[in-house]
Amino acid sequence: MPEPLLSTSQLCAWYGDFQALFDLDLMINEGEIVAIIGANGAGKTTLMHSIAGLSINKPHQVIYRGRQIGALRADQVAFEGIALVPEGRQLFASLTVEENLVIGAQTGRKGDWQLPTVYQLFPILQERRTTPATELSGGQQQMVAIGRALMANPDLILLDEISLGLAPVIIKTIYAALPGIVEGGMSAMIVEQDISKALAVSSRFYCLQEGRVALEGQSQTVQRDAISRAYFGVQK
């Protein structure tokens, strides 16, 4: 079996004084889409932050391409080739749409994702390129957030709740763009509240419950009631 692109081992993380992750072990292979599902407070966002370097852990707790990156800062992790699309978009309000995209390329990593390719993926952004980013609609802002992460030409993209607060038709558009994003070999870790959406686009999944992996498996073959039990923590 090839070495995974990224793995966590015994990852413990805190959200303030509250321990959010307990000895979490998971991994993602190159070119794979993995879904992270779980109820509110299960530790999904904390997991994303730990990988991206927004919360600092022990070095060996996150391994990326054989390197220990658990203790790196977010800006150092970005140079390694991991990009996070944060929950709630978090665009830079003082920057225009285009500036938000351009700053995504700050690391200078080379690749196919540049302004023209992002505009090709989301043509509406080109029309609105000089608008302050936070004046866009929620769906368009989400497109900017995804485009901004792509501009870094990451090897691993972390998508945190990209459908949160968006209209179903917009969610559909954004998810329709996903295959085009990963066809170049990019790996993706998707945090999603909508379980059927998450399972439909991923090959494997982890279901978190109170900071631990309650269930993991193949997205296509998993039984729905097994997920319900892992999700809500109810025993039959």
Next chain:
Amino acid sequence: MIWINALLQGILLGGLYALFAAGLSLIFGVMRLVNIAHGDLIVLAAYLGLSTTIVLGLHPLLAMIIVIPLMALLGYILQRGILNQTLGDDLLPPLLVTFGLSVIIQNALLEGYSADPQKMNVGALETASLSLGSLSLGVLPLLTFAIAVAVIGSLHWMFYHTALGRAFRAVSDNQDIAQLMGLNKRHVFGIAMALSLAITGIAGILLGVRTNFDPSIGGARLIFGFEAVIIGGLGNLWGTLAGGVILGVAQTIGAQINPGWQLLAGHLAFLIVLAVRPRGLFPRMTG
């Protein structure tokens, strides 16, 4: 005619105040740090200029070539070495640390240069003036104002048209997310402080050729800088220039009415703006 004269002199004086304020405004905008030592750093720059002119025999304005990079270097080291450690959710630690820094700088200057007032001599430039009908404008104040406009114009351009400015705005908006873009905020803050103190270098030298200075005058320069920033509106660089001009005009008009009223009139103008427009005359523009 004396009123028009006072008005013009006030506008030109405002250029100097805008230079005091620009560095303050920059670092407040980028990292929400209120630098209490800013005035003393201006005085420090004036003394550095003085030493440069004495040791190297340079013209004070040429001493900027030495003083500006020195101050910028000091700013970067200060930020990376001390001030970054004080930044966080709490506004108090940076206030206290820069207050301490202010005390240290004042006493070090007192120790090194004594309390005697000093001045940098720029020779004929000091008294040179241009006549406009019955008005005459000093060349030095005109030069100061022109430098202020140039500095603020370049800062503004840098903010909105360069990668560095983009990084400043991004870090100012959201430090965590800016880190995700690969920006090391500690380094960005270091650059911002270096830029702030580089401007302080210019301001210090222009102060030192205009008036006498001694180690104790930093506090008042800090107040003038603050007042200019607040009058103009936080985060707006051209507003800062306007704020400096309003403060300068209020002071010279006040002095025209009664020489004792110069400072009072400036503070009154500030208080009136604060009462009527608490966010300043030109609060931060978007875009």
